[in-house]
């Protein structure tokens with residue numbers, strides 16, 4: 001074997017199911033208009049940035065992060081309305097917490113289940129941790145298929161059910177009664193993933209104390225802090241204690257902690273930005289729906305899903321936008337139900353206008 005080429009050793013060593021995967025794609029951040037990753041388009045005001053700079057300067061980088069995050073936990077509880085009875089676990093993004101849940105719950109071959117299409121990492125985390133992923137197809141109009149969910153739960157007895165509320169990439173918020181039926185039927189843990197909750201005006205968090213087998217997962221990524229990598233999980237302290245056992249030591253770095261504490265002192269700024277995006281979502285959805293051949297799915301999140309079933313179709317529209325330096329997410333390949341679908345983050349009013357005028361141009365030139 002060529003000593004400089006590890007191919008044979010990799011084949012013999014790395015799991016076959018990992019070798020066939022491709023890494024989570026993150027397209028290069030080009031200049032232009034970025035509406036592909038559900039980020040908040042607004043930068044933090046100078047006063048907040050100054051506070052972050054001060055907090056970072058005072059942070060000791062020669063020490064590991066504190067073992068007891070009580071101060072941060074109190075501030076997070078206060079800022080995000082977490083019931084006092086609930087335990088809390090922090091993650092390096094909520095992605096990490098998804099992993100920890102599957103690791104702690106699933107033996108090889110155990111089932112993780114979610115309506116599908118939904119957040120791709122539910123499936124990825126399950127595979128990485130040797131669990132079996134079952135995706136229960138949404139209806140043709142991208143709504144939750146409750147009878148199919150209940151049937152699949154009865155059949156597969158999943159250890160973990162993930163429900164993204166609102167759902168990514170479709171934007172829909174599953175009705176409370178349907179979620180409650182799933183909570184009642186699931187034999188294991190139900191994860192209520194509220195990544196997009198700030199745009200939905202709805203949360204299961206206040207009801208958490210009455211839900212002994214559910215946890216609520218949240219992130220700050222969509223409310224202006226995607227670069228910080230901070231997610232949190234709230235639930236009964238006994239569940240949280242189990243997940244804490246598989247958490248990598250010191251998973252939350254000191255700079256993230258310091259910056260987050262500084263930003264949370266300005267929480268109304270984050271709330272204001274989210275409210276702005278929420279108010280701009282409906283006009284954007286309506287304008288997209290008025291374009292020829294475009295179907296828009298009602299969203300409770302900071303993005304909308306639009307199907308371009310006329311000519312040109314979704315793939316061509318995606319490319320045409322890209323040549324105009326407007327990035328949106330092409331989700332068409334992710335699932336047959338998403339044929340010709342593009343997921344578009346709500347941007348600033350200027351960005352939304354630029355997107356709509358580019359789309360008018362692209363759709364009328366064919």
Ligand code: PMP
Nearest residue numbers: 093094095119164168195219221
């Ligand atoms: N949950 C859902 C439903 C998501 O869409 C995302 C991000 N795309 C995440 C969790 C992960 O967010 P983060 O790791 O940035 O906290």
